[in-house]
Amino acid sequence: DGRSLFFKEAGTTTLSLDNAQGATFAGTIAAGAATFTTADNSAQLTLISTDADANTGPLLVLDRQSASPADGDSIGAISFNGKNDAAEAHGYAKIEARIVDASNATEDGRLELMTSVATEEGISRILMTNIETVINDNSKDLDFRVESNNQSEMLIVNAGTDLVGIKGNPAGANGVLQVTG
Numbered sequence: 001d002g003r004s005l006f007f008k009e010a011g012t013t014t015l016s017l018d019n020a021q022g023a024t025f026a027g028t029i030a031a032g033a034a035t036f037t038t039a040d041n042s043a044q045l046t047l048i049s050t051d052a053d054a055n056t057g058p059l060l061v062l063d064r065q066s067a068s069p070a071d072g073d074s075i076g077a078i079s080f081n082g083k084n085d086a087a088e089a090h091g092y093a094k095i096e097a098r099i100v101d102a103s104n105a106t107e108d109g110r111l112e113l114m115t116s117v118a119t120e121e122g123i124s125r126i127l128m129t130n131i132e133t134v135i136n137d138n139s140k141d142l143d144f145r146v147e148s149n150n151q152s153e154m155l156i157v158n159a160g161t162d163l164v165g166i167k168g169n170p171a172g173a174n175g176v177l178q179v180t181g
Contacts, residue, residue, distance in 0.1 A: 062097070069102045075109075091121040100130050117142065 007015040016024045036044040049057030062076030080093040093115045100108035108130035117123040117140055124137035136142050141160045148154035156165045163170035168180040 069099060071099055071102050073099045073102070075099055090116065090119075092116045094122065 004016060004018040004021075006013050006017075012026065013024075014026045018024070038044055047058035047060060049059070051057045064073065064075040066073060075097045077094060077096040079091055081089060081091050084090050093113075096112050096114070098110040098112075100110045110127070110129045112124055112128070113126040114122045114124055123140055123142075125135070125142070127134040127137045135144050135157075136159060139159075143159050144155075144157040145153060146155040151167055153165065153169050154167060156169050157163075158165070158170055161170065161172050162176070163172055164177045166177075166179045168178065170176075170178040
């Protein structure tokens with residue numbers, strides 16, 4: 001009937017259900033899993049920080065609380081999924097973090113950005129570890145291109161021909177590194 005419902009503990013509101021404001025929680029929400037669904041393009045989850053200082057905020061933390069952390073453990077992932085035009089579920093992109101070294105005082109991490117390429121999921125586009133940053137770790141025919149302010153191919157690595165060009169796409173007849181201008 002348009003009214004609100006409040007749950008209080010020792011005079012402090014811990015949960016409010018308000019017809020106009022929605023649900024508001026104070027403290028921790030514990031659940032096995034949660035799904036937020038909307039029938040439009042509005043945000044399903046918004047993190048808001050009203051703090052007025054220069055520190056980070058809002059902050060999203062993915063925290064793996066393992067009792068036995070080990071090298072190689074996955075510590076979080078964000079998957080970007082959708083359906084193709086045959087209404088089949090497909091993983092189009094993913095960001096994944098792993099522990100490289102879980103040893104105290106020598107901790108190292110790994111972050112990888114992956115996409116779907118020619119229907120194959122999980123193709124590494126950028127891989128960052130404690131010792132290197134790798135572009136195209138799966139050795140696919142994926143070019144690497146850097147634009148400048150006035151040049152669309154200021155630096156290009158052509159993966160199909162194994163050639164590098166500066167100020168232009170390399171043609172192959174003039175050596176592995178080709179500089180135009």
